[in-house]
Amino acid sequence: MYKDKLLHAIVGAAFGVATYFSGYWLIGFVLSTIIFVLKEVYDCIKPLPTGFDKVDLTADYIGLLIGFWLAGMLHGIINILV
Numbered sequence: 018m019y020k021d022k023l024l025h026a027i028v029g030a031a032f033g034v035a036t037y038f039s040g041y042w043l044i045g046f047v048l049s050t051i052i053f054v055l056k057e058v059y060d061c062i063k064p065l066p067t068g069f070d071k072v073d074l075t076a077d078y079i080g081l082l083i084g085f086w087l088a089g090m091l092h093g094i095i096n097i098l099v
Contacts, residue, residue, distance in 0.1 A: 022076040028039020029053070031088070037088035046081075053077040 029049070036045025057069045 024074065025073050025076035026080035026083070029077040029082075031080075032077075032082040032085030033086070034088040035082025035084075036081070037085050037092070049077075049081055 032049040036042055039045055053074055057073060059069045061069050
């Protein structure tokens, strides 16, 4: 169970980093939301359904925020050093 939540957070973080560096923050957030929700809908209709898990969505968004924050910190550090 914890491995699943960690994977959701890692994928969310990757989306957060991509969203930050794309420069299209609102579009990145909306696309991430669509993908996160569609994944949970798929979990309801796949051959061995596990259901819609709100905790998975929470892990996705926590990862998204952490990735976005880390990318911003990295960007700030690079700007200071260069």
